[in-house]
Amino acid sequence: MTYRQRLSFFIVLDSVIVLTAIFFSRFLLSASLNVFTVPLVLSSITLLLSHHCYSFYYKLYKKVWKYASIGELMTIIKAVTLSIGTAAVLQRLIYNDTHFRLLAVTWMLHILLIGGTRFYKRVRKDPGETQLQNKDERKRTLVIGAGSAGTMVARQLLGNRDSELRPVAFIDDNVRKQHLDILGIPVIGGVDRIEQAAAELQIDNIVIAIPSLRRKELNRIYQACAKTAAKTQIIPMIEDLALGRVSVNQFRDVQVEDLLGREPVELDIGSISGYITARTVLVTGAGGSIGSELCRQVLKFQPKRLILLGHGENSIYAIEIELKNAFPSGETEIVTEIADLQDAERMLAVMSLHKPHVVYHAAAHKHVPLMERNPEEAVKNNIIGTLNAGRAASLCGVETFVMISTDKAVNPTSVMGATKRLAEMVIQNLDRTSFTKFVAVRFGNVLGSRGSVIPLFKQQIEKGGPVTVTHPDMIRYFMTIPEASKLVIQAGALAEGGEVFVLDMGEPVKIVDLAKNLILLSGNSVEEIGIEFTGIRPGEKLFEELLKEEEKGDAQVHPKIYVGRTAEIRMAEIHDLLKRYDGCGPAELRERLLDLANDRNKTHYEASPTVFLPVSV
Template identity: 45%
Template sequence: MNPRLQLSLAILLDTLAVCIAWVGSYLIRFNFEWPADYTEQIQLGLGLFLLTHILAGLHFGLYRSMLAFASLPDVKRMLKAVLVTTTVMVLFMATYRVQPGTPRSVMLLFPLLLMLIMGGGRLAWRMWSEHRLYSPSRHSGKPVVIAGAGRGGAMLLRELDRSPDWNVVALVDDDPAKHGLEMFGRPVAGSINDLPDILQAFEAHHVILAMPSAARDSLQRATTLAAASGAHVFTVPSLEDLMTGRVGIQSMRPVAIEDLLGREPVSIDTPHVQKMLASKTVLVTGAGGSIGSELCRQLRRFSPEQIILYELGEFALYTLEQWFATHSPETRIIPLAGDVKDDRRLEEVFSRYRPQVIFHAAAYKHVPLMEVDNAWQAVRNNVLGTLRVAQAAQEFGAERFILISTDKAVNPTNVMGATKRLAEMVCEALYRESGSTQFEMVRFGNVLGSNGSVIPKFQEQIARGGPLTVTHPEITRYFMSIPEAAQLVLQAAAMGEGGEIFVLDMGEPVRIIDMARNMIRLCGYTEDDIRIEFTGLRPGEKLYEELLADSESTRQTPHPKLRIAQSRPVDHNFLNKLALWLNQTIPVSDEETRAGLITWVPEYTPAMHDISTKTTPKGLPQEPSKAAPTELQS
């Protein structure tokens, strides 16, 4: 509606309200007979009160609100305007001495009638507008059930009512007191456990989660039941926006597999991390990778003086640089191309920028890829690269060096895990030799959505129509989100005093077969549509991951999601001997590399699996897959 037209209508409404209330108060007083003796008093008062009331309404902003969305703030403005008009009325009647006097009941009736008519008029306008805009009869959109009948569900329902694409047919909530009630004309039809029956009864194929304060198990249960019923499940990414009314239809997204992890949001000691990073030069190696790039994005929150993005891959470095240019142009970044094994490049970078805090995330991490024809390159990149960056940190007086490690370093059965354990040992040895730079290591499992990890692989396979390839029906992995991992790395870095191996709380291990089935359902398919095929464990792959080695114990930290592992001591002459091995210039075979790793990491036990036999779930046809097996890595 045109703003000027709306202003005119609002003033007209209040003009009629003053007229009806003033004249009506006299008619009620005299049993609806016109009091001829009071005609002059009525006329004089009416002109005075109309002028007073309109000026008061303008002063208090009563006419700035849209009539279709009148709410409690408008009631407060109305009360203020009526109070001013009533005060002027009292003064008028106190000074008006013409006989036969002033009826005292009018002084009470007038403000009551005025408030009733003003409020009632606005309420009627809003009801008419909402009926016109939001009436369910207008909707021909997709039937949808909202999970959650609280404040969040109410706000989402109102947002959905504005869209012709959706038609909310029912709500579900675990609070039995709400069952059988209605919200904006829609029934609260039952609990979350009743979702399958409710979806069938209302012929709905979409569910939207709106449960800001619900426990994660409730969200998991709602998603699992809806997906199992063949429904598409959506959620609002930022439920605090939903609670404050800032959410829009465009912010909804399908529920992702990450939402089913059941992990509570992580909180960190922000002041402690801020103290470590504020006004410091921070260097991140492997800055373009999954963990490295998220670390860089998290670092900007803590006001570092500058962030050095050290990355070998040109495109990854360019992508991260463009992200900062778009989303955080105020953050000073220095994008540098470089190899962690290039000691001359490292010396140039460290001597010029003097980084005070180093996060070493650069690594080869793909387990089976490093097993065949790449084992020595894994050693050079993961171990020699760590040694050279760490020595540069020591030489140029860095305050902290944080190594990003992996759960595969625990009792490793593959080259990647053994090299990461050896990198941890390098940091332990360097810390023991020098007290100037604090070395800390952070060990965690798989991160969801990282480059080459299981979820993107499953998504690609589903897009191709399957099959989904899983190495073993009982294989399990620990998972956490990339932002959660990055935040806990920062927390561990700030908490460390030097030489610690921090182990992140990875929660409960997840069966990969369950994850595959959930992803199939979330994409709107059944296992009849997308097959799951077992391919057998590949070389170096474990059935179960571990976070602590047999020879290690842990102790608690002040943070509930961080523990400190105590590992076996490193040999006194370890670094000198290791340097001789790492600096070989002749080609080193996979077998020689594994033999060397066994020498340095006695707990390393190479595991070789026969992958020639492929099996499929019971009841599925035995067909060879053309899709590469999904691999899991940190």
């Protein structure tokens, strides 16, 4: 019906209710059929008019009652109470008397009838009725969390006829809620009851409905859920709900990133904006997993220009299109440059053309086994490429140069780690004689990056297994790509020059446990897929370190960023290596890299405060 028809209906309905309430109250109290007295008629008219006035004031005629809740009930009570109060005042003014018993009974009947008619649609929409429908067709669901979010999830599932899920029980560690019913659904116990409850109640789905849950606690809950055969999902994070990006019933599968046990990164927005906003930023390796995420994060701070530099045209084209679609406002000019780090003249030309204020150097060869077989390529890209990019940045007046390093650069046992350690020395040496602030940021593995174990494990699971793990005791530090990128940007804001920043990687993770979690998250069992141990690969260590012993210090410049002490910089030996590396065989070059990076078999050269190497391969 139209709004006008709806308004007319409620005015007529309320008028009947008001008159019925007051006359029926008079009948109940007097037990007489003679209820039409002058005072009563006058009070009825007053009550009727005041009711409509307060109903319009509180917008009772505009509310959609099938979604009514406690708030609407309180509004009804206010309107009715004020109407009765107005009638009482009129009785006192005209007759110098107030019929309190009459008005009290009228007040109760008034609320009962008004509330009953308004909540009729809400009662018809009661979850209990929907719960009975499709009882055998909907998947039996266990809701973890009986708080406001869990209650909202249950209410929406029960009230949505199209939902395939039917909540049958809550799990909550709050003992005050246990053994109670919420929306007719029992709270049957804490997290330790999940496995037993799933078996007893024949649970098909589990929904974790605690949006503010800390990741360590989520990991504990998920491990309990993983012992069941039910599919486990989670509601969106609280920040996404608060910003209205998603609704509470948009469940998603639990991701391995959720189980890291790490809390979200809090950035110092002011310091970052000061060196990025309205300025020119260049990212090398912009098409890679880290470089592309750096570009996404940098754009949030609205630089004047963002230069995407990379060697692979397809990856650079892909990130350019993505960024222009994601940030269509055009506040930041996005420019692409296809360039090879090993070409010193090209790097100098790019830097001279764009004159960036900030450079994030993310380009590198990082695949450990491949670099073991091709050490000369690691030297070209990781050392010479860094040198070319750093020298060009210095000559062109770049303010801050941030190099992405790795925990494999600490006491390296691989060619990749050794070349990244030597690249750190290169930029620390450049910092000594340049106005540019050169810093390195060192962190461990990032989940989902190209060449990481996560994509490999997922492929193996899709093929039916087995998942291959090199050693049962191998551990690694992990963080997500967005987290690593945010902290790299934060480190740039903290740079004074020459530092090696080390990101707090949290607790190390056993690779075999990561494999088991991925198998369970894919909906399979470890027994079905299987895990096969293949042995440690060349250049790998059982565990990685973030700082060498002589680099360790107490300096913490951010809750998740430490500064390591500067170790010895052996530029003369690096210079000698770069002049002669192409005459070495792979095995000899590997040994020279590891000796130099680990300060073994030192060769003495004349002191040279700076060595600029105009190397172009």
